[in-house]
Amino acid sequence: MIYSSTLVLTIMWGAAIGCIYVLLATGLNLIFGVMKLVNFAHGELLMIGAYIGFTFATALGVNVYVAVLLSMGLVALIGIGVERLTFRRVLGSEKLNEIFVSLGLILIFDNVAVLLWGDKSKRIISPFENLSLDLGEASIRVDWLIAILIVIVILIALVFLVKKTKIGMAMQATSQRSQTSMLMGINIERIYVFTFALGAALAGAAGVLYGIIFPFNPYVGALPTIKAFAIIILGGLGSIPGAIIGGLLYGIAEQTAVITLGSIWRDAVAFTVLIIVLVLRPEGLFGKRGE
Amino acid sequence: MFTKDIVSWIKQSRKSTKFYIFVASILFSLIIPFFLSDSLSIRVLTLMALFTIYASSWNLLATSGQGSLGHAAFLGIGGFTSSLLALNLDVPPIIGIFIGGLLSAAIGFLIGLTCVRLKAWFLGMVTFGFAVITETLVSHFDDFTYGVMGFRTAPLVPLGLPFYYLALFLAISCVISIYYIMKSKMGLAFRAIHQNELEAKMIGINTAKYKLYAFVISTFIAGLAGGLYAHFLRYIRVSIFTPANSFEPLMMSVIGGLGTIEGPIIGSIILVAIDSYLPNIDKFLPTIHGTFIGPYLRLLGLGIFLVMVVIFLPKGVSSLLRKIYKHLRSNLKEKKS
Numbered sequence: 335m336i337y338s339s340t341l342v343l344t345i346m347w348g349a350a351i352g353c354i355y356v357l358l359a360t361g362l363n364l365i366f367g368v369m370k371l372v373n374f375a376h377g378e379l380l381m382i383g384a385y386i387g388f389t390f391a392t393a394l395g396v397n398v399y400v401a402v403l404l405s406m407g408l409v410a411l412i413g414i415g416v417e418r419l420t421f422r423r424v425l426g427s428e429k430l431n432e433i434f435v436s437l438g439l440i441l442i443f444d445n446v447a448v449l450l451w452g453d454k455s456k457r458i459i460s461p462f463e464n465l466s467l468d469l470g471e472a473s474i475r476v477d478w479l480i481a482i483l484i485v486i487v488i489l490i491a492l493v494f495l496v497k498k499t500k501i502g503m504a505m506q507a508t509s510q511r512s513q514t515s516m517l518m519g520i521n522i523e524r525i526y527v528f529t530f531a532l533g534a535a536l537a538g539a540a541g542v543l544y545g546i547i548f549p550f551n552p553y554v555g556a557l558p559t560i561k562a563f564a565i566i567i568l569g570g571l572g573s574i575p576g577a578i579i580g581g582l583l584y585g586i587a588e589q590t591a592v593i594t595l596g597s598i599w600r601d602a603v604a605f606t607v608l609i610i611v612l613v614l615r616p617e618g619l620f621g622k623r624g625e
Numbered sequence: 626m627f628t629k630d631i632v633s634w635i636k637q638s639r640k641s642t643k644f645y646i647f648v649a650s651i652l653f654s655l656i657i658p659f660f661l662s663d664s665l666s667i668r669v670l671t672l673m674a675l676f677t678i679y680a681s682s683w684n685l686l687a688t689s690g691q692g693s694l695g696h697a698a699f700l701g702i703g704g705f706t707s708s709l710l711a712l713n714l715d716v717p718p719i720i721g722i723f724i725g726g727l728l729s730a731a732i733g734f735l736i737g738l739t740c741v742r743l744k745a746w747f748l749g750m751v752t753f754g755f756a757v758i759t760e761t762l763v764s765h766f767d768d769f770t771y772g773v774m775g776f777r778t779a780p781l782v783p784l785g786l787p788f789y790y791l792a793l794f795l796a797i798s799c800v801i802s803i804y805y806i807m808k809s810k811m812g813l814a815f816r817a818i819h820q821n822e823l824e825a826k827m828i829g830i831n832t833a834k835y836k837l838y839a840f841v842i843s844t845f846i847a848g849l850a851g852g853l854y855a856h857f858l859r860y861i862r863v864s865i866f867t868p869a870n871s872f873e874p875l876m877m878s879v880i881g882g883l884g885t886i887e888g889p890i891i892g893s894i895i896l897v898a899i900d901s902y903l904p905n906i907d908k909f910l911p912t913i914h915g916t917f918i919g920p921y922l923r924l925l926g927l928g929i930f931l932v933m934v935v936i937f938l939p940k941g942v943s944s945l946l947r948k949i950y951k952h953l954r955s956n957l958k959e960k961k962s
Contacts (some may be wrong), residue, residue, distance in 0.1 A: 519803065
């Protein structure tokens, strides 16, 4: 009996974490797909998003789930600034330069966050803090369920945006052939800014949800970024469904590792899986063979 | 025979400015401890030599187009190997650091086998992940590594001047070896791969083989640096695997000048100097949230500096020095004529 409740908990807990990873990975995947840009500082946007949510929720008393929307908007604005000031200038130059700029951005964001909010651990207190759903042996926090729901809504909206709207089609065109789409009259610089802002907004939402579920400090961004990359690789580059399945599988695998092997294995197991996948299938589990 | 070679080499290269700068900087680094003889300065100079080795190893790998984000793994493997050998088997550290380098190179070879097929960012992630995995393994096998609490490492040579000259000797040897590697056919292949891997493959370069070479050489030097570092700090624990240690050589190489011989040297001098001397002004700065803001301001400044260098000085500070030198020389020539 205890065993089955642990199983349910592991899956739910993994799914809740996985959802946050899915948001981050989808944003990264969009940015990578359209701009061919690798932004290792994406997780810092998550961290900033968490702090923005924290500020709205505690200092101004805004409902935490409304703060998700506010954080999305503000982080998108920050994303626009970052794209215009830094990445646009190195885009198309050497690939390693993007990695260097991202590392610089990590240092900048982390330390600005320390200067603004201090380096102590913080949490966003949700109004449903003590509510949980009883499922026989296991009980699940309502906040996890809400987080999962919010992620589903955001993802549906995103798929609609990419598949059905004009700007979404332009994004798809740019991701396929940027030069040709420029010839078709698409302003690809605008598409780049829009894509980056969209990815940043997803990270902003992920940040507030992260802050509701976990305590956070200015340094929480780095590992989720790397994990989001791992998920993208698991799911296949440029594949949104792949990122979603990859994210959920990843979250559950991580929780299983924590429960069976102990918490120091949380990160290592994930990377081991990643390296094995890369050795066996360099194009990812669901990716297409190519290049 | 050997001395003849050296004499002819000196004769050959006597005219080039590069040679004069090389000799002058070696002489300078040999006599500088007599002018800055307080213990802090010697410590800083030793760290500069140490990080020159470490950053050069990273830079060599980057020259072949492979940007590692987990070089701390190899630094740590070298450090732990040498320290544990001295602790358990009484292997003299001077041999231990080379064994550490060899073990690091052997593991680098295995990781390299995976990495040579990967693109820049995949490689960055695999190496980063490898550092995390190594850290976890070292913590997990604590009974054998004593990594969680750490332990005091054996002395290599007395700290101070002897250690400085040993580190300097190894740094110069590494820099000279890397210079010759970069001048050889192998170095040419590295650069070709860096510029365009597909084209390099097309003109018949076995890219996988050369990328693996770069990995093995680089991880050997990183392991050597790790051994030195552990015996220099006289202490080692699992925190040597921190990502900060992985990013340090990257920042040094990029700020100094990526893919050049002098870049990592200049970068490590700049960064070590900033890390060692700027904290002196921390106490004059105000506190926020009860902590001193100095360290954070320094890192923030470093981040801005790194981004600015990548955007405005893609070839690093060394390219700026080169420009200034050329400018001065052309001015001088104009005056003469």
